[in-house]
Amino acid sequence: MNKIILIETELFKLKDEKYKDFHKNLIPNVKEDTLLGIRVPILRQFSKKLYKENPKLAEDFLKKLPHKYYEENNLHxxxxxxxxxxxxxxxxxxxxxxxxxxxxVCDSLAPKILKKYPKETYEKIKFWLNSPHPYTVRFAIGLLLSNYLDKEFHEEMxxxxxKIKSDKYYINMMIAWYFATALAKQYESTIPYIQNKILxxxxxNKTIQKSIESKRISPDIKIYLKTLKVSTKSKN
Known part of the structure; x- marks a missing residue:
């Protein structure tokens, strides 16, 4: 039997139909027949066990692209x-x-080792931000959100x-998450982008909404942010 098939067999043992029914609504652009329904903590645990106990099989799996199932991509x-x-x-x-x-899958790709090489990773991030592939752009913004809003923060970020202008929902949502988190962590540097309506x-407006929902932003700032909302109605 193909060793890679063994991984697929093990994944099928972990599937949860009730979780699949719930999760499929969260990722509407994933075909239902490619979704098994495996809870993330279980899949993470499986990945650690596989990598530790059978690194060669894990290595072979990483070479097998594309994968068929959503959970295979998350496992990857x-x-x-x-x-x-x-x-x-x-x-x-x-x-x-x-x-x-x-x-x-995009947001599950978050290797901790990248935090130990911030300068080298940042150079790649700047390259990825210009990718024509939307989820590469989302991945890059997500790294700036998770790894570069504290001691590694620079205003140029x-x-x-x-400057990213896109008609892709999942890029724009990540931009909003990024600026909402930046308002919580780097308020003085970030607020001019909202005051001057750069986005x-x-x-x-989505940035303001996420900021208002955040527990990390003070009530006074939330009140102020509400005054900065803009109209999205067409003038035509």
């Missing part, structure tokens, strides 16, 4: 996250990103993200 992300070699991880990310076609109207 989680296996990459277990790898400690930075250059290997970067190579694997580059190979995998063209096959990422939904927000769930806000400018880079603000597209939809992203601008």
């Amino acid at each position: 992300s989680f296996i990459i996250g277990n790898i400690k070699d930075f250059q290997e991880v970067m190579t694997l990310i580059e190979e995998f990103l063209p096959y990422v076609d939904n927000w769930g 806000l400018d880079l993200v603000s 597209s109207p939809w992203v601008h």
